[in-house]
Amino acid sequence: MESAEHAWIGDQLTLSLEDGKHKAAGFGLHIRLGDSFTYGPTITYGQGIALGGDFYGVVDQPICTAEDPQGVFREGWFQLETPFIPHERSRILGIMEVEIKLVMAAFNAGQDPSKVYEEIGDRYSIDWAFETVFRYPRLSLKNFDHFGANAVKAYSIGHGIALDEARLAANEPKGSVLRRARLERAYAMNAFADHFLTDLFSTGHLRVPRVELYDTINDKIVAGNLARTMHNEDSKYGLRVRSKQGEEWFAYGDKRLLDKVSADNRQHVTAAAQTSADEVWTAFNGGPVSEYAALKLIPDFDYLIRNPPQDFRPLFKLNDPSSKLPLRRKELHDRTGQNYVDSWNPRQTLSDLAKGAPILYQPVRCLDLESGKFLGWMSVSSSADPYLAIVPNESAAHPCVWYFHGEDLYLRKATSGGDRYLGLSYGGSAGWGLWAGQSDPLIINKDMTISLAGDPKRLLCVDRWNSGNWGGAWTDGKPNRFVIQIDLPLPVRIP
Incomplete structure (x- = not known):
């Protein structure tokens, strides 16, 4: 996830101390031990999550592959606690605060922060590279600790060290400065570890064969860029x-945690981080922490790989023991493609990916504009005049694409026997224009709702048929109609 997203997660937590519970947002945690509360710097829990792993760690030595993983975690923590370059940490956080303000301004205004990230690009990454004397980009070359099972190991190592620190705090004299400061330090250490935990709620970190791409491709820059491309696609x-507890939800990845479509994922990742922090308090009070409960709440990436229910197939996968190089999706830009190749050129693949995708039809998610809740997938009814239907299963969705005809914009659905276009059908319903022949130009509004170009006040909304199925209509003043927000990339005009 992005720095602002990591920080947001930490800011949602509540931390238990001997004088009561404290909101983590704005609450400074001591990261060095001293004989006075005025000694040494502090960071918030959210800052700790954002800094861990991305900015502080051992270059060329991930925690997950180290002979001494505890030692590598502690060395990364020591870099954060006592930077070699004076004021480095505060300068990193200063740049981060600019990002956070931009992202939170969009979030608080009800806009999707992913649009802000599109405008930001790599602007702050360049600044961070210079502030860390290029440690920041060098850490990303072998960022194995942030993906799949390796992230679980990195989190487990760091979480265990934080729990040990909490137990040491409990052994300090009651009421002493050292007892309080050491407990705060345990929370800050745990925040560092939570970076790897929270990364596992980004879909770009679940099924990328990060280590295998690195190990089998000679040019490590190419390997990293291929991994990043798959990461960005899944995100x-x-x-x-x-x-692992059986809860299911639709998640997105980096840059999209604070988008409206990610409300469910925000609840899940916040619950996991709170569970992790609560175990620090449990350890401080002498309670048993034999199993790390937060790991039961993460997406089960093993299940995802073994039982791919996704229409979106991974760009790379590992299911052919005869090939050391991960299999590559045959059609690079078709995320629904079922075919894979075991012989492919990494440089050529990266070049082909950079050329961009052709226009592809893809399933469309429908959301309730007011609540952001997932309503279903855009599909078609079984009636003679096919109306828009909203179905619960992605397998029944009808893929769509934006389509320009002159200056007019249409929503086109892939249909056997010819494409169909969304428009105003009989009785105000939204239809696909088979018998009635409707195909109305549309307007995409800033909040990703759809209006009829000929009558912009009429928005695509949910309608309920007598049979009990959900369908689509155009608003006409009738009550109890929920305006639909769609999740489909904005159109690009093709000359």
Whole structure:
């Protein structure tokens, strides 16, 4: 996830101390031990999550592959606690605060912060590279600790160290400065570890074969960029995930945590981070912490790989023991493609990916504008005059694409026997224009709702038929109609 997203998660938590519970947002945690509360710097829990792993760690030595993983985690923590370059940490956080303000301004205004990230680009990454003497980009070359099972290991190592620190705090004299400061330090250490935990709620970190791409491709820059491309694809379009407790939800990845479509994922990641922090307090009070409960709440990436229910197939996968190089999706830009190749050129693949995708039809998620809740997938009714239907299963969705005809914009659905276009059908319903022949130009509003170009006040909304199925209509003043927000990339005009 992005720095502002990591920080947001930490800010939602509540931390238990001996004088009561404290909101983590704005609450400074001591990271060095001293004989006075005025000694040494502090960071918030959210800042700790954002800094851990991305900005502080051992270059060329991930925690997950180290002979001494505890030692590597502690060395990364020591860099954060006592930076070699004076004021480095505060300068990193200063740049981060600019990002946070931009992102939160959009979030608080009801806009999707992913649009802000599109405008930001790599602006702050360049600044952070210079502030860290290029440690920041060098850490990303072997960022194995942030993906899949390796993230679980990195989190587990750091979480265990934080729990040990909490137990040491409990052994300090009651009422002493050292007892309080050490407990705060344990929370800050745990925040560092929570970076790897929270990364597992980003869909771009669940099924990328990060280590295998690195190990089998000679040019490590190419390997990293291929991993990043798959990471970005899974992050942008999302995946349906399931926890080991059986809970299912639709999640997205980096840059999309604070988008409206990610309300469910925000609840899940916040619950996991709170569970992790609560175990620090449990350890301080002498309670048993034999199993790390937060790991039961993460998306089950093993299940995701073994039982791919996704229409979106991974760009790379590992299911052919005869090939050391991960299999590559044959059609690079078709995320629904079922075919894979075991012989491919990494440089050529990266070049082909950079050329961009052709226009592709893709399933469309429908959301309730007011609440952001997932309503279903855009589909078609079984009636003679096919109306828009909203179905619960992605397998029944009818893929769509934006289509320009002159200056007019249409929503086109892939249909056997010819494409169909969304428009105003009989009785105000939204239809696909088979018998009635409707195909109305549309307007995409800033909040990703759709209006009829000929009557912009009429918005695409939910309608309920007598049979009990959900369908689509155009608003006409009738009550109890929920305006639909759609999740489909904005159109690009093709000359």
